[in-house]
Amino acid sequence: MPFRFKVKTFGLILVVVIVLAAALISLAGYYSVYPKVLPDSRIVHADEEGLDIVVIHLSRSGWFDNYLPKVTVGEAAYRIYNSTHLVDEEGRYLKYVATGVVSVVEKSPYGLTFTIGGRGEPYDGYITFWGGVLSEEEVQSGSVEVTFERVVLWMPSRTFTVNLRVERIPEIESGRHPRVFYSEEDLSELKALVSGGSDNPMGVSLSEVFSQLRDMADGFLTESHFSVYGGRMTIYLPPNQPRRHTDNFPYWTGISRELQARLEVLAFMYLVTGDRAYAERAKAFMLYISNWNQWTDPDYRCAGPRTCLDIGHLSMGMALAYDWIYDTLDEAERFLVREALISKGIIPAYTEATEPGSWLQNPWRWPNGYAIVISGLGIASLVLLDEEPRAEVWLETAVNWTVRWLDRMGADGGYTEGHTYATYATDFTARFLYALLRDRSVNLFDHPYMRNVPYFALYSISPDGESIVNFEDASYGAVNDWKEPLAIAASLHGNRYAQWYLKRTGAYGSILRSHTYNTIYHFIGFNPEIEPLDPDGRLPPSRAFTSIGWAVFRTGWKENDTLFAFKCGPWGSHHHRDAADFVLNYQGIWLAAAPGYRLSTSTEAHNTLLIGGKGQGAADGRLIGFYNSSLVDYVGGDASETYGDGVTFIRQVLFVRPGLFIISDHVEAEGETSASWLLHAEPYSVIETSDAGSRITRRGKVLVIEMGSPQEVSVSTGRTEDLPYVRYDVGPSRRVRFLASLNPILAGEDEASVEMTFFEDCSSVNFTAPWGVGVAVFAEFLNHSTVSCWGLVSDGHVSGYIEKNGEMGYFLVNGSFLERDGQLLIRLDKYGYGAITVGSYKVVCEFSLKAAGWVGFYSPAEPIKVREGELEVPYIYDPASKVVRLVLEAGYHRLTVEFG
Template sequence: MKELIAKRHPYLFFDQAWVARFRVQLQQDESLAREWQAFLEKADDLLKNPFIDEAEADGEDSQHGRYGPPSEQVAKMGTMLGLAYQVTGQRFYAEKLRDGLLHYGTYLKWHGKGLLRNDPSWHSELNTSRFCHGFAVGYDCIHDFLSTEERTVIRQSLLELGVLPTLKDWVFADTRIHALDSMGHNWWAVMIGTAGVGVLSVIDEEPEAGAWLDEIIRIFPEYFLYKGSVLGNKSLNYDEAGAFYESLNYADYGLYEYLVFRLAYQHSFGYTDFSDIPVLAKAGGFFLQTTYPASERPLTVNFGDGSIYSGAVQAAKLLLANGFEDPRLRWYLREWKAEYGFYDFIRQDLIWQGEMSPPSSVETSAIYADIGWATMRDGWEKDRTMLAVKSGFTWNHAHADAGSFVLYHKGRPLLIDSGNCAYDRPEYVDYYLQSEAHNVVLFNGEGQLRSDVRSGVKEPGQLYHLIDHAGLRYVYADAAGPMSPHFSRNFRHFLWVDGVIVIMDDIRAHEKGNLQWLLHYEGDTCIDERGSLRITNGDASVIVKHLFPKKLIVKQKEGLKDHNPAIKVTYLSFEEEELVQEAKFITALIPIESERSLPEVTALEGHELQGIRIRSDGKETDIYWNLRADGRIMHQNCIRKLNGWETDAYLIAITRPVGADEEDLTMVERCFIGHGSILRHKGHTLFASMSRATACLKLSIDEVSISLQGQPYIRAEIRPIVLPEHVTATGNAKVITRGNGVIVISQLSAMATRRPG
């Protein structure tokens, strides 16, 4: 264990040298002084709050009891009153904090009594962590104010009621109850992180604290690198790209508490090496990609347990405070109008004083394949359009929602997730967690097994092949695993092109039944003059147009309002008139833009073919769905001729100017191939690869650009009619050669453990 830089309290997050500098800053910086005055007003409010008796805290028989209010009070007092005392020197702040620590140190336990009935009994929970945080910071801040006896009493309370029960439950090999995959995954980071802060606060006064700290430091990388358990049926914690599977809300919670510990460890030991946990440098990207900037207030993707109106502000601040520099995170904090708090003052140089910039125009889509989330948007300006898709794991804050999606447009939520409610209400498990609360396809009214939300889904959903290129966006969801009791195929494709989001569902059930295509929405509904459904929320509207099957019955269903199960809401179910075993749904979502005419959307149909034609802004895109390529044949070639295009692709989309000659290949401006190895037109091969790939080509006389997805190793050929001067490829794809009319593209990525889709 390293030695402390300075053993004089305070040292956890700041020292006396920082206090002196900060006092000078307050005299020189009017904006900072205003923030500090607002902070002091909140601290003054805490002076008025009475302490809570343990009888009240223990009055509810559950794992948390009513320990939430006292633990939150202690956590706020420790940081706010402690910092106020150090900066102002006013003794009444220290007196109130001291009295609070002494009062809550008389409690017999810092957890709900329901924990004791567990087998084996637990002795720590999330409230314990808040007590640890408040006691540790408070003790550090008023150490010089306390008498020797008071220090001993408070230190013993922290250790005996908080730190040691937590370490015995979660860390020590001789007593540990929990493993990384035994409890809800955010708990582990919260419990160990705040216990670690407690250990640091007594590191020079408790002889065994150094050994405890070494064990915490040793274990934490394992938490971030945990990849799940097949036998235990548990998900990984963190996606390789930085996302946390339990939802944005719990990504904020768990990561924040860990980063608080890390910040204290840095300041106490001068630790600055971040190489041990690489995913931390990527976590901020997850917060950015799940945010929707809006004029009224930002929204967030609320898959799982969270709120559409809450971002990951605290974790974003602590990433910056810990040295993970990212100008986009300061933009994020401004979007969410983040208020100043304890850590903002202490690390204002890192949190607020650096460069600030929004995400770039090339960051409009993101996929988190390990947890099954994807987001796509048409820009970062306020009130644009954003689509988010989920098809991943189900268990512990992750709902039974494989294949679900949400749509935000013009600053409003239009197509929504049903959200959640208090966890102790029966509606939480009976409705909000279940498939019927999400935008999925049910079979005879049933979705995923209802037990998935408690025992975990055995075969989680997956997302594959995100494309964002040349104005076309695509991703597809495999939700067959979670729905395997009912379906052998449950694939949902999202193709966003020319102002229209096309959703294509490929369903094959084990037997005939009633398929129900669910749609949860926010706002009012009506049928427009074209016979399509129109959903309106304030100034935002979207048209929902089903092209296939041609005859659907629309039924109104009763659901529950987000965070308010006492209020009933309506959602829609689109159903076929007869029982079927197989179905292909093609649905167009058309977000209405007042400044431009509505795209024209018509159905295309032929032998072993369904599709859609989109006309918008002088462009015409034909989307062809090769029904022969849906797995119905074995050992035979699924090549079809689709209106002059010969291909084995599952999907293709061809874009030309409106009115262009369909026989003239030079008029094709963009070409999308979904899961295909060959694309030929009138004998000319435009695209070829030995394995089926997903690709988007932008074609012109001057330039060809390619986005390519598929196997870990792909070699593809593109043969435009005219070989242009400029050829580019995106992502891991590289241009190998160009000449004799042929462009060779290769992509070699790390071998994935999951199937390439």
């Protein structure tokens, strides 16, 4: 027994000895593996300044922390003096920054040391220091030995040595700063602007807004970290390069936006106040970001290998901060930031932009991404004009590529990705264009897109001003995001309607509803002294944005007005499968709603058709007509391509002013197919259905829906995610017809009475409403064949009459003639649109013509004169037929015929 115990004890001791020996051998082996000094490490010597910038790029190796208490360059040995300076034995000081895997900690008995972390991320980092480091002989030698004292655990210190190449440059170029948005001479103007009170037409106190911005900046001075996307990633400050990830999520988009915000807000606050605390904080951020390996996420599959939204945000933020705190940067700091701006911001963007076949060759592929990257390239290039000879080429590229983008966007002001991305892309483009205008006197705000985009916002805003049409990936909150393009349109072009929009939304009254990266732009391009002009009664109430396939009908811009928007346009980025979709807002309530950015992009989530139980594919729709008059509005859309071969789907919408929308759907298929008609409402809406129709109620507003079809229709309700819907289904047929009326009213008000009739060659809607009675006739075959119905004869796609306020109105949509009971009412020698309203003493005519030609219309008596506006128009009157004839050019015309 004792012998056996001794054997076991000896064995245990032997195992312990072997383990300890292995551990010591492993530690010794590990101790001989030094941190890696990466190949881009170097020393830059500026001859003119006699300045040396030592850049040491390190990566960790092993699991234990490495402590570097001393760095020797040539003959001079440096230790850390404090958080900003190194010191040598002779008491000479150098400024330094340590980033990434390198930090500064207290290590007994060495004091402050550089530490290379052994675990976790990041994997690499920089020690950068600068001053008079090298002797003339060392500069001439072309390379210099750098020796590090290294400590691991309790082991005695050892050294390792590397050779760093010496790069000589003649001098560190200097430039004129500030130059972006404001020059040195403009700062007094800026300071006056931020101190302004609310005694202006906009009622905006920019001093209060500036106070909010200062509170934000003060928070940025002391914050230790921020998180993005609900805490999915946290960035500690000053910011090292974000950790790697494997889920292909665009974390860097949110991170770069937040960093841009901090850079710009801090630098702007220094520009205005001169308080160096803001500049020093911005500088710390800049030096850390300059040491990132790249400015685009290596773990996110974006449109291109070198660029994504992040590079645009970081380039713009770094460039503006560099420009605005330039006088607080020493030569080395300027060099480091400028080199990073060029190598990590400008060069990747410029290379990808000029590379054949890259995504930046095609603005339509991803319009908002293109705009952010190119605007970042433009601002960064502009900042470096006096300091970098290549900057002119980079800037010229940014300008030319921006013109490409402007040309591809709608000349009518329409933007394809919806309002959330319209504001994002157009705001950033406007910032670059405004900087270009201020610095180089190049004015691209005269481009049709920039002139007309304010109307895209203006026509899409809800009657109560609290939301906006949310087709595509857009949110209602985008209503508050339209700023610079409208502010500059007001200040530069005198567009007072744009100024009215800004006052309506209150966008400039506070930064609290702005994204952080938009906050400083309250003070750029905005002039609160411009008087807003209410568009109500001044602008045509409806407008088409044919470039994107949108049309918007309005009764006006007051809170009790109605808005109806329709879309059927080309497929593109951030689109939904929703050709021939519509939304309706009545007095601030979306009674017919779109899912926006928060829900499904499928056809089932939208107000259009399922055909054969299936939705749409990624294909183009197109508008086939638009007309606006004081009597009726019209829009037609062809969504056939979105359903694939063998299916035709045409949707026409007639708005009988002021309160009835009639939707006519034509579906044809090669074989029999079913169809489903969908209308979604906002969450918490109440939907009631009956044989007589359906009603959607929300907050005292009601949408009365009547549905007709020559086939048997079944009605049901349901929910797509959180949007309730009413659905009408018809069984299989080769030809499907839906005819629906939408009548928005207040709860308790009288609704319109509607009767639908279907004939072989047409269908009709007879209506009686508190404001008038009439009929609308829809041709079954859209080939301009003659249709006779209810005493009306026409070759138009839609025709009809309305009696209201003691006057008779007649309308013709996409046709050449309209008669009633044998009386010719409208005659066009080419297919077009027309409406006439016949009163006791005058006839008002509204025509929309695709080409110049003769126009004829009914007048019950011989005119005294015919005028367009204040201009008299020559005409011919035939008393026998009671028809006025005259020649009009292509376009829209409103004529007044006086005969009494």
